[in-house]
Amino acid sequence: MADLGNQQNGERRAFGPFCLSPTERLLTRDGKRIEMGGRSFDLLVVLTEQPGRVLSKRELLKRVWSDVVVEDGSLRFHMAGLRKLLNDGEDGARYIATQVGVGYAFVAPVERIDPLGALVSWSVPVANEVACKLPVGTTNLPPRLPRLIGRERDVRLLMERVADTPLFTIVGSAGVGKTSLAVEIGHQLVPQFEGRVAFVDFSMLENPTVVPSMIAGAMGIAVQSEDPLAVILGHIRDHRFLLVLDNCEHVIEPAANIVERIVDEAPNTRVLATSREPLRVRSENVHRLDALAYPDNxxxxxxxxxxxxxxxxxxxxxxxxxxxxxxxxxxxxxxxxxxxxxxxxxxxxxxxxxxxxxxxxxxxxxxxxxxxxxxxxxxxxxxxxxxxxxQATLDWSYDLLSETEKIVLERLAIFVGPFSIDAALDVAADPEIETNDVAVALDELTSKSLISPNRSRESGTYRLLEMTRAYARQKLHARGREQYVAAARRHASYFLGELEAIGRQDEDLLQDPQPLRLQLGNIRSALDWCFSRTGDLKIGVRLAAASAPVFQNLSHLLECRAWSARALSELADSQRGTAIELELQGALGISLMFTRGNSAAAGNALARGLEVATDLEDHWNQLRMLGGLHIFHERIGEYSTAMSHARRAVEVAEAIGEPEAIGVAYSLSGISHHLAGDQVRARLELELALEKSPPSHRSRTIRYGFDHRNRSGIALARALWLTGHPTRAGAVARQTVREAAQLNHPVTHCIALIWSFDVYLWMDELDAAQAALDAFTECAEVNAFGPYIAAAGGFRGELALQQGALGEALGAIEESLSRLRAIRYELLTTSFSLALARGLMQGARYSEARELIEVTIARCHGNGERFALPELLRVKAEIVCRADGDIAACEALLKEALILAREQGSRAWESRIAVDLDGLVAEN
The missing domain is CATH 1.10.8 (Helicase, Ruva Protein; domain 3)
Known part of the structure; x- marks a missing residue:
């Protein structure tokens, strides 16, 4: 009889639907007895004693067949029968795993229950503990190893401390297994952080300046500002989040600075880093990862x-x-x-x-x-x-390769991160090594683990381990400058061809950013080489133009701006006035406008883009450039110029003759007429824009820089209120804001919230205004939109004024006006000046209020922003009446305002003015 140890302690064991009772020699499934042989039963008892541990064949034979001598074949036979009884492999169920040449392990969770039914202990293999509990697709963590060998103590220690420690850095030599350990910890902590876990692999990064953008990209955060870290902090400041930063050693300075900011300003965030040296920042806890235990003798x-x-x-x-x-x-x-x-x-x-x-x-x-x-x-x-x-390890592996395999490995080292088999064939093949030879070498290198396949994606990609890639690149350089330059040129040419092909199908490109995100390392590397001393500027300029939509799609506007500007500075005479320059100018203008504000350089880039599009008779790009120029001049307060762009857009759209073009053009025209004070025409044109525009789609939004349809909707809400339809105005405003939020485009969302706020204030719906202000402030701060953050203070002051908090209101509005004018953002200054004048008047500061109103009226006459003139004249009349007691002057101003309101079709302003006139007559 086999010595099975735990059979006499009365303990029962449960796993899945099964219950095992060693003392009763009984196995049941859902309460029903399962008939099985004695040896199979004994095997199951031994395996479930230590779930997760590989038991050698010798140990199993000794434990189960202690009284007889048997061959390995008997063990395999009974193990196969046991698997069949357990339905191992059916519907994803897994109970017994084989380690070929070693033994077997029980890999399902096991509950140990005492004779009274109480749970005594829980035993489960480390690698399987959380796998069945994780929601699918919640993080970007790489796949975990099936079994993390020899790291049980490290896992246990880190699991106990990482969740409650601001920063843990796993430190050890290259090749010790830091990444595997970090990935395992990340997977096990997913439930504690409710899926908010992001993995950043810095081994793909060659430019340390984009460390913040890379972190933001891994977290799925859109960055459209100068300070990506501010955006990251805005997202995680109030949430529990686990950030896993892998391979920090070659970007240690920027990584350390960022981590220190995160630790200081996001108290609920935890950082788990891997590096060959500590980050050496405050609050850092270091876990030194030693080598795996090995026998001395x-x-x-x-x-x-x-x-x-x-x-x-x-x-x-x-x-x-x-x-x-x-x-x-x-x-x-x-x-x-x-x-x-x-x-x-x-x-x-x-x-x-x-x-x-x-x-x-x-x-x-x-x-x-x-x-x-x-x-x-x-x-x-x-x-x-x-x-x-x-070096010695890689030298030895390298020397075992054939000459063709060596050359292919070296050429593949030009890739940064994952690459497809098509990319490998294009880059590694040349007249010396044909495509078929490359394919064979790729298979051999993969089988020898010098190239790692990633089978988790449908298309299948490959990559070199970081150290292998560094070693192979060194070998490539050693072959001579010509060999390296040739490989780099083929690499850049491949991605140029891919991006230009994708660009011709921009709907697909802009809709699914994930494949592009995976290739950012290669795109950046190719651009770096093209603009280097040994690079190819002609390819580089085209590559910058082709990659601009990628950077815009992934919200890497800082990189878009930098590469567009660099490419334009290197533009050959033959490329001027071409579609390449058009794309670069448009990308530069949009990225400048949203990262640096309304600078002259942004306007110049968009104007040049329009000029090139016109010369090329490219009507769609003319419309795109006119849309950018329209919002640019509107923001800086040049409303007459914006109107001229709107008129030209209508002409271009009519030449195109397609509904989407008509929708874009009449959006611009309707908004211009709204700001110019022609509310009747504005309403008609904005309704036409909405009728012609297709549903809002992220690809179009990104291409234009903002969503024209959504902007039409929120402008229509304002026009509806002014023309005397407040109920419909409120409904349209709310619907438009909801659609903007669903679009997941922060700029569009902010635009909708800005203009909806005025509608709610006009309707005296202060709760709705407060909600819009809160949402706008959060969106602006999270995305580090400087002009919008400045505007939030003015909105806060307007709301405080309407709520009766005069002292708080005046300071907020004055500060906001000052900040907005400093960054050339004039679009909101009229509304804020009106609010400030009312506040000054309430504080009996009549001379200041009169001066402010008169300056504002003069500016509106000068720049063409006339929609608020009736209200400005009404407020001026009230100031004159209160300050001077001049009833005749007051009445003259009100009558002037009334005539203007009627001309504009602004029944809302007309009603307010009429009430004031009636009151003036009644009092006098």
Whole structure:
């Protein structure tokens, strides 16, 4: 009879629908008894004693067949029968896993229940503990390893402390397994952070200045400002969030600065970083990751003892994966133990050595390793350059390759991050190495783990491990400048061709940003090379133009601005006046306007873009440039110029003859007539714009820089109120704001909230105004929109004034006006000046109020912003009446205002003026 230990303690074990009672020798499924043989039952008892642990074949045979001598075949036969009884593999259920050449492990969660039914303990394999609980698609964490070998203590320690510690940095030498540990911790902490976990892989980054943008991109945050970190902090300041920053060592200074800001200003955020050295910032806790344990004297240990060491387990698992027929006996295990000792237990070189076993065998691999490897480090952080880390390991792996494989590996090192097989073939092939040879070499390099496949995506991508890539790039440079330049040129040309092809189908490009986000590293690398000393400026200029929509789509407007400006400065004479210059000027104008404000450079870029589009007779791009110029001149208070752009847009749209073009053009025209004071015409044109415009779509919104349809809707709400339809105005305003929020475009959302606020104040709906102000303020601050943040103070003052808080109101409005004028944002100054004048009048500061109103009236006459003139004249009349008691002058001003309101079709202003006139007559 087998000695099965725990059979006598009365304990029962539950897993899935099964319940196992060792003392009763009974297995049930949903309460129904399952008939099974004695040996299979004993196997199940032994396996469930230590779930998650791989039990060697020898141990299982010893425990279950202690009284007889049997072959391995008997164990495999009973294990197959046991799997069948458990329905292992059906409907995703998994109970028993095989580690080829080693043994078996029970991998389902096991509850241990005492005879009274109380839960005694919970045992579950680390790698499977959370997998069944995670909601799908909540984070961008890479796939976790099926089994993280030898890191149980590290996982346990970090799981206990990371969630309650501002910053934990996993520090260790290259290849020790820092990333794998961080990914595992991230997956296990997903439930605690309710899915708010973001993974940032800095190994794909070559330009340290875009570290903040890369973090924002990984978090899915749109950044349209000069300060991406401010946007990040705005999003996470009040939420629990786990940020996993991987491979920080080569961007350690910007990473440290950012992490310190996050720790200081986002108290609910936790940062888990990996690096070869500590970040050395406040609140940092360092977890030093040591090498995997390995045997010091493998010749003195037996098979079972050797297999207890994590380094040996890792080697065996990787070697068996490379050769499923591999059998590891005691002699082989001792050779493996010796190799792990020579490799100091470092995970990466162990894996590189293990895959060689499939080709060269264990004995030959051990002999080569002993002859070739002389590592000068033992898992400790060193001062050697990063590209020299694991030099001996990579030299040895490299020397085992054929000449074609070496060249292909070197050329593939030009990629930054993932690449497709098509990209690999285009970049690695040349007259010396044909495409078929590259394909064969790619397969070989993948099988030897020098290239890592990612099978989690449908299309399938590949990438080089960071150290392999650095090593291979060094080899590529060593072949000579011509070889490197040729590979870099093919790399840049490939992505130029891809982006130009995608650009011809911009609806698809702008709708699904994820594939583009994965290639940002390659796009940036290609641009960096093109504009370098050895680069190709002609390709670079075209690439900058082709990548501009990508940066706009991903809200990387700072990069869009930088590359567009650089490309324009290098524009060849043959490229001037072409579609390339048109795209670059348009991208520069839009990105400047939303990142730096309404600068002259932004206006000049858009004007030049319009000029080029006109010369090319490109009507759609004329319309796009006119839309940008219209909002630009409107913002800086040049309303007559904006009106001229609107008129031209109508002409262009009529030439195009398509509904969308008509919708865009009459949106511009309707808004201009609204601001000019012709509310009847404005209403007709805005209703026509909405009728002709297709539903709001993110791709069009991004292309234009803002959503024309949404802007038409919120302007129509204002025109409706002014023409005497307040109920409909409120309904249209609310609907438009809801649609803007659903569009997930912060600029459009802010525009809708800005103009809806006035509608709510005019209607005296202070609760709705407060809600709009709160939403606007949050959107502006989260996205670091400087002009909108300045405007929020003015809105706050307007609302406070209407609520009777005079002292608070005046200061807020005055400060907002000052800030808006400093950044050339005049669009809101008339409304704020009106509010400020009312506040000054309430405080009996009549001379200041009169001066402010007169200056505002003069400015409106001068720049064509006439919609508020009736209200300005009405307020001036009230000031004259209160300050001077001049009834005749007051009456004359009111009559002038009344005539103007009627001319404009502004029945709302007309009603207010009429009430004041009636009151004046009644009092006198």
């Amino acid at each position: 493998p010749a003195e240990l037996n098979l079972e003892q050797l297999l207890e060491f994590p380094a040996v387990q890792l080697f065996c698992e990787r070697a068996a994966a490379a050769d499923s027929s591999l059998e590891i006996d005691e002699e082989a295990a001792r050779l493996i133990g010796g190799m792990c000792h020579r490799l100091d237990g470092m995970a990466l070189p162990i894996e590189l050595a293990a895959v060689r076993v499939a080709t060269h065998g264990i004995l030959a691999t051990a002999r080569q390793l002993g002859e070739r490897f002389s590592l000068g480090w033992s898992g400790r952080r060193t001062a050697r350059p990063r590209q020299q880390t694991l």
